[in-house]
Amino acid sequence: MGQLNLKNIHKNYGIYDVIKGIDLEVNEGEFVVFVGPSGCGKSTLLRMIAGLEDITSGDITIDDARVNNLPPVRRGISMVFQSYALYPHMTVYENIAFPLRVQKMAEAEVRERVEAAAGILQLGERLQQKPGMLSGGQRQRVAIGRAIVRKPKIFLFDEPLSNLDAALRGEMRIELTRLHHDLKATMIYVTHDQIEAMTMADRIVVLNAGDIAQVGAPLELYHKPQNLFVARFIGNPPMNFLPVTCTGVSEAGVTVDYKGQTLTVPVEPKADLEGQTLTLGVRPEHTRLGGGDISIKITPTVIERLGINTIAYATFGEDVTFCSLTPGSAPVRVDEEVTIGVRAADCHLFTEDGNALERRVELTDFDFETVMVPEAT
Numbered sequence: 370m371g372q373l374n375l376k377n378i379h380k381n382y383g384i385y386d387v388i389k390g391i392d393l394e395v396n397e398g399e400f401v402v403f404v405g406p407s408g409c410g411k412s413t414l415l416r417m418i419a420g421l422e423d424i425t426s427g428d429i430t431i432d433d434a435r436v437n438n439l440p441p442v443r444r445g446i447s448m449v450f451q452s453y454a455l456y457p458h459m460t461v462y463e464n465i466a467f468p469l470r471v472q473k474m475a476e477a478e479v480r481e482r483v484e485a486a487a488g489i490l491q492l493g494e495r496l497q498q499k500p501g502m503l504s505g506g507q508r509q510r511v512a513i514g515r516a517i518v519r520k521p522k523i524f525l526f527d528e529p530l531s532n533l534d535a536a537l538r539g540e541m542r543i544e545l546t547r548l549h550h551d552l553k554a555t556m557i558y559v560t561h562d563q564i565e566a567m568t569m570a571d572r573i574v575v576l577n578a579g580d581i582a583q584v585g586a587p588l589e590l591y592h593k594p595q596n597l598f599v600a601r602f603i604g605n606p607p608m609n610f611l612p613v614t615c616t617g618v619s620e621a622g623v624t625v626d627y628k629g630q631t632l633t634v635p636v637e638p639k640a641d642l643e644g645q646t647l648t649l650g651v652r653p654e655h656t657r658l659g660g661g662d663i664s665i666k667i668t669p670t671v672i673e674r675l676g677i678n679t680i681a682y683a684t685f686g687e688d689v690t691f692c693s694l695t696p697g698s699a700p701v702r703v704d705e706e707v708t709i710g711v712r713a714a715d716c717h718l719f720t721e722d723g724n725a726l727e728r729r730v731e732l733t734d735f736d737f738e739t740v741m742v743p744e745a746t
């Protein structure tokens with residue numbers, strides 16, 4: 370129970386085409402995250418699944434039943450919103466029990482379900498308090514409790530952690546991951562935060578202007594982004610991009626020239642690349658002080674020391690910004706030129722249309738494993 374199928378979903382607002390034909394299958398028990406920049410359509414897509422927004426065309430099925438025309442309450446879904454949407458005059462107990470009261474469920478069963486949810490969410494001590502006495506994180510847990518008691522086929526989360534501070538967001542991420550492990554329920558989660566997507570998802574759906582840019586396991590997107598959009602979006606600090614010229618293709622991969630230095634990147638070649646301008650992608654964490662297969666000289670304009678790492682930012686040419694993530698103790702200083710080395714095997718290559726040449730990296734089973742669930746404390 371809890372399988373979702375989206376078939377050629379479109380949404381227009383007048384002349385604006387905001388969802389442009391999305392096909393997606395979400396498996397039972399999967400944690401799928403929709404991620405993308407503001408305005409890419411992720412909330413609209415989630416609201417269409419919930420039934421809070423009509424679809425312009427296409428089909429939504431849940432467990433093989435077409436739900437296009439079913440109202441939200443009959444779709445077997447529960448949604449958790451960014452604004453917790455709690456009733457301030459009701460106790461935590463009554464807030465969690467609310468959807469069951471609407472269903473006119475017997476008191477004994479209400480109590481059983483509310484207490485079970487409160488146990489999972491560590492709200493047992495708070496049941497008689499009003500929301501005003503709770504912290505932001507506790508209020509969000511009440512909202513999640515209200516979703517749990519309905520025993521939905523699918524949970525939908527719309528940026529549920531956005532109102533929390535960074536430390537609490539980190540804690541709630543772990544709690545939600547644990548909750549998913551305990552309930553084994555299908556969960557669809559919308560966020561613009563790629564760290565939430567990477568840490569919680571079994572699969573990430575990256576959206577770009579109403580289209581799917583790529584769907585994959587978090588580490589699949591990290592190691593094999595299919596286009597510049599995903600390469601830029603997944604990873605923090607973001608990937609660096611340098612213009613290079615293709616000088617040849619061979620069994621070993623695609624050879625490029627970067628300022629007189631030659632680099633053969635192990636990617637699947639395509640026809641007619643020779644002579645073309647390509648984009649070399651280098652993640653900041655794959656740069657090293659000193660030499661590599663090629664060397665890049667940078668003069669940092671900003672240095673950020675984070676303890677474990679030091680981040681150096683430099684600009685060169687007209688508009689190329691380069692970022693290097695070095696060990697915390699790295700001897701890098703503002704206005705002092707350093708040489709950064711890059712290994713060919715760590716590089717990505719993109720053609721002029723923004724698509725990636727497929728990297729010859731083997732993804733291991735580990736890269737597809739569902740997220741590790743921390744031990745309960």
Ligand SMILES: Nc1ncnc2c1ncn2[C@@H]1O[C@H](COP(=O)(O)OP(=O)(O)OP(=O)(O)O)[C@@H](O)[C@H]1O
Pocket residue numbers: 382385387405406407408409410411412413414561
């Ligand atoms: N009622 C509406 N009428 C017209 N356009 C709308 C309406 N609702 C949303 N849109 C447009 O649809 C696009 C997608 O909006 P949506 O809220 O789904 O994006 P989002 O990815 O969730 O962004 P955010 O992270 O900012 O919430 C946006 O360009 C938005 O302006």
